[in-house]
Amino acid sequence: MDFELSDDIKEAVVRAKEFANKYFTEEVAEKSDFNEEFPTDIVAISKKEKVLDFSNPWKVLVTIEELVRRDPGLGISVTISAFGAEIFMFFGNDAQKEKYMNPVFAGKRTLGLGVTEAGGGSDVAGIKCEARLDGDSYVLNGGKMFISNGQIADHFLVLARTSPPPSPEKKHKGLSVFVVDSKSPGFAINKLHGKLGVRATNTAELIFDNVRVPKEDMVGEEGKGFYYIMTFFNISRIYVAAQGLGIAHGALDRLIEYSKKYAPVSETGELNENLQLAIAEIATRVEATRNITYKAASYLFKFTPNPIVTSMAKFYAAETAVFATKRAIELMSLHGLTSDLERFFRDAKILDIWEGTTEVEKLIITRMMLKEGGA
Amino acid sequence: MEEEYEILENTVKDFNAKYVENNSIKFENESMGKEFVKLLADQGFFSMMGQSGEEVADVKTLSVVLENLAKSVPAVAVKTLLANSFLSLVKDPEVTEAVANGSKSGTVTFSDLLVGPGQNGSLLLSDGKIKGEKQFVVGSDSDFIVTLLDTGELVLLKSGFTAGKKLKRLGFRSIGFSAVNVNSSDYEVLSKEGRKELEKLYYQLSIPVAAISLGMSKAVSQKGLDYAKVRTAFGHYLKDFQPLAFELTSLIAETEILQRYFEVLISTSPSRKEAMFLKHKALALAKDISKTSLQIHGGYGYLEDFGIEKFYRDSMALSVLFHNEEHEMEVLSTLVFETKAGFV
Numbered sequence: 001m002d003f004e005l006s007d008d009i010k011e012a013v014v015r016a017k018e019f020a021n022k023y024f025t026e027e028v029a030e031k032s033d034f035n036e037e038f039p040t041d042i043v044a045i046s047k048k049e050k051v052l053d054f055s056n057p058w059k060v061l062v063t064i065e066e067l068v069r070r071d072p073g074l075g076i077s078v079t080i081s082a083f084g085a086e087i088f089m090f091f092g093n094d095a096q097k098e099k100y101m102n103p104v105f106a107g108k109r110t111l112g113l114g115v116t117e118a119g120g121g122s123d124v125a126g127i128k129c130e131a132r133l134d135g136d137s138y139v140l141n142g143g144k145m146f147i148s149n150g151q152i153a154d155h156f157l158v159l160a161r162t163s164p165p166p167s168p169e170k171k172h173k174g175l176s177v178f179v180v181d182s183k184s185p186g187f188a189i190n191k192l193h194g195k196l197g198v199r200a201t202n203t204a205e206l207i208f209d210n211v212r213v214p215k216e217d218m219v220g221e222e223g224k225g226f227y228y229i230m231t232f233f234n235i236s237r238i239y240v241a242a243q244g245l246g247i248a249h250g251a252l253d254r255l256i257e258y259s260k261k262y263a264p265v266s267e268t269g270e271l272n273e274n275l276q277l278a279i280a281e282i283a284t285r286v287e288a289t290r291n292i293t294y295k296a297a298s299y300l301f302k303f304t305p306n307p308i309v310t311s312m313a314k315f316y317a318a319e320t321a322v323f324a325t326k327r328a329i330e331l332m333s334l335h336g337l338t339s340d341l342e343r344f345f346r347d348a349k350i351l352d353i354w355e356g357t358t359e360v361e362k363l364i365i366t367r368m369m370l371k372e373g374g375a
Numbered sequence: 376m377e378e379e380y381e382i383l384e385n386t387v388k389d390f391n392a393k394y395v396e397n398n399s400i401k402f403e404n405e406s407m408g409k410e411f412v413k414l415l416a417d418q419g420f421f422s423m424m425g426q427s428g429e430e431v432a433d434v435k436t437l438s439v440v441l442e443n444l445a446k447s448v449p450a451v452a453v454k455t456l457l458a459n460s461f462l463s464l465v466k467d468p469e470v471t472e473a474v475a476n477g478s479k480s481g482t483v484t485f486s487d488l489l490v491g492p493g494q495n496g497s498l499l500l501s502d503g504k505i506k507g508e509k510q511f512v513v514g515s516d517s518d519f520i521v522t523l524l525d526t527g528e529l530v531l532l533k534s535g536f537t538a539g540k541k542l543k544r545l546g547f548r549s550i551g552f553s554a555v556n557v558n559s560s561d562y563e564v565l566s567k568e569g570r571k572e573l574e575k576l577y578y579q580l581s582i583p584v585a586a587i588s589l590g591m592s593k594a595v596s597q598k599g600l601d602y603a604k605v606r607t608a609f610g611h612y613l614k615d616f617q618p619l620a621f622e623l624t625s626l627i628a629e630t631e632i633l634q635r636y637f638e639v640l641i642s643t644s645p646s647r648k649e650a651m652f653l654k655h656k657a658l659a660l661a662k663d664i665s666k667t668s669l670q671i672h673g674g675y676g677y678l679e680d681f682g683i684e685k686f687y688r689d690s691m692a693l694s695v696l697f698h699n700e701e702h703e704m705e706v707l708s709t710l711v712f713e714t715k716a717g718f719v
């Protein structure tokens with residue numbers, strides 16, 4: 001067991017740090033947040049400079065962590081362009097990989113993933129969006145809600161029902177995944193405004209009104225969409241855990257900086273114990289989050305994913321991010337409230353919601369443990 | 376609850392329904408506008424607290440009003456709290472009349488009590504002029520400001536100050552929040568023992584601040600209850616899922632217990648310790664329950680349209696703008712131990 005990162009991964013950390021230092025200025029971060037504006041320029045630079053090296057998932061993981069540690073909204077915006085691409089990697093055919101996945105990994109295209117609907121996100125199998133075969137194409141009708149990259153993606157991977165469920169217990173059957181071109185006739189996008197946090201990211205509602213998707217743009221086999229999406233979530237949740245790790249670590253950085261600069265000290269000249277213990281607690285949780293996230297990643301990157309540990313990492317990282325940002329603001333008082341930490345606090349809460357809410361993650365952990373007999 | 380308070384509660388409810396609820400996003404994020412402030416003043420909401428000369432300020436009616444205003448838009452309650460705080464300290468009839476009738480606005484700076492010495496700027500009086508900068512002023516867009524000088528006097532600034540660049544605003548975004556640059560010969564010294572005076576007011580606000588927190592807790596838990604009864608997932612109403620039902624129920628239990636305690640305190644003459652107990656617990660509860668309610672709403676909770684996320688932000692902002700955890704726990708511990716405690 002080796003807890004050290006290899007030199008090339010450490011290099012990726014340094015690169016990410018340098019990139020964030022250079023481009024994630026407070027002015028840009030604040031503007032993107034205030035105006036709910038996607039940082040198009042920075043994302044373009046990040047693609048040009050190949051900040052995300054998709055050839056090595058460890059590098060992707062530590063880059064997310066480091067960028068988000070500097071600013072969650074910008075960090076996530078820069079690292080979300082390929083959201084969903086692993087579905088092509090594992091289930092797409094060569095033509096789809098060539099046409100859709102490679103341009104995304106090369107930074108030339110942006111992808112989005114449409115699973116959630118207005119009627120529900122946790123109950124993936126309960127989606128209502130329909131795809132009906134008509135000649136050489138499928139016709140999509142319905143909508144998707146809260147879709148990241150909604151206004152900026154060139155293509156979306158969309159989960160839709162292609163056949164009725166064989167029984168009410170088997171709702172997960174009969175779902176399929178399609179690639180939808182954002183310029184398709186009948187396809188409409190409504191930007192969603194007024195998010196609590198991650199306001200630099202772009203979120204939209206998608207509407208499909210008889211959108212035609214050529215047959216060859218179905219990914220994998222018809223009816224297996226639910227399985228593909230769940231497989232993808234077992235990958236993406238590790239990256240969400242890295243987001244949580246970055247946010248929590250960012251809060252810790254700020255609390256330590258505050259404690260050196262402003263915090264009250266006791267008569268013996270030490271930091272007040274209340275603050276000392278809070279720093280220790282946050283630091284320990286950050287460390288625990290890192291260990292569990294890296295453990296989940298380690299399973300996945302060796303192609304032996306462990307969904308139990310993955311869900312543990314996702315929920316624990318989210319909880320840690322929320323906890324750390326909250327405690328840091330409380331302790332830093334007006335200094336926290338008027339610094340970028342307030343943005344971290346708002347941003348952190350999304351991690352409890354997206355890609356499987358905290359409750360859903362916990363249910364997955366227990367149900368799988370009971371089924372498989374342990375983590 | 377006494378009949379008098381019930382009538383007051385209904386008055387505020389009607390006011391919310393008529394003037395606040397339709398504008399809640401605007402009043403939270405942009406500006407309340409002069410007309411609306413005037414309406415608030417016309418209800419008599421701005422002058423409900425006695426002058427601070429009285430040892431025990433009458434914060435009871437004010438607290439009932441604040442609790443109910445906070446249910447719709449917490450920023451409206453904070454605006455009202457600031458006006459009352461101001462009027463409890465200032466005696467100049469021209470100034471007090473203008474603030475009480477809403478044609479002018481006034482605020483009090485509490486930052487001296489919230490951050491360490493020298494961390495919130497410096498204001499000095501020399502040659503008949505007050506000069507310098509005060510950081511972290513809530514209500515920095517006001518016409519009048521009551522603030523503390525470095526030398527300890529509490530002063531009323533009538534003019535000669537400008538609000539600086541807006542600070543980041545987690546909550547109460549429609550209320551000015553920035554540093555204030557001062558170069559003023561138009562002022563009045565309210566007290567030579569300014570810090571003591573300010574501290575007295577600060578502790579008198581414990582119940583009103585708790586009332587705002589309670590109002591927020593009630594509003595946001597109601598939203599959680601309502602949503603959990605209509606939203607379904609996996610073929611069940613959210614209310615039927617134990618994690619959500621139990622957590623919300625447990626927090627509502629806390630809310631009701633605190634509500635009872637609040638009612639007891641406002642119908643008696645509470646001690647500082649009791650008032651601080653209430654504030655301490657009510658602020659924590661508002662944060663917890665906002666988080667739970669937001670979570671129940673899933674993705675919708677994260678968007679402003681559902682009116683949940685503002686409680687998540689405001690509950691945290693309230694607990695920082697009118698509260699300093701470490702400092703207050705030191706004071707409270709000392710009251711509980713009946714000897715100096717919580718200091719090394």
Ligand SMILES: Cc1cc2nc3c(=O)[nH]c(=O)nc-3n(C[C@H](O)[C@H](O)[C@H](O)COP(=O)(O)OP(=O)(O)OC[C@H]3O[C@@H](n4cnc5c(N)ncnc54)[C@H](O)[C@@H]3O)c2cc1C
Binds near residue numbers: 149613617673
């Ligand atoms: C900013 C943002 C970006 C997003 N990006 C995307 C995206 O790119 N693509 C995409 O497809 N989706 C996206 N989402 C949607 C997100 O994944 C969903 O919001 C999330 O899955 C929850 O679904 P919901 O909002 O419908 O909540 P619901 O499913 O309605 O859940 C509401 C509450 O009920 C709880 N709950 C549900 N079932 C149970 C149960 N059995 N037991 C206990 N509790 C339960 C949930 O935990 C939650 O607290 C995004 C959301 C946001 C806010």
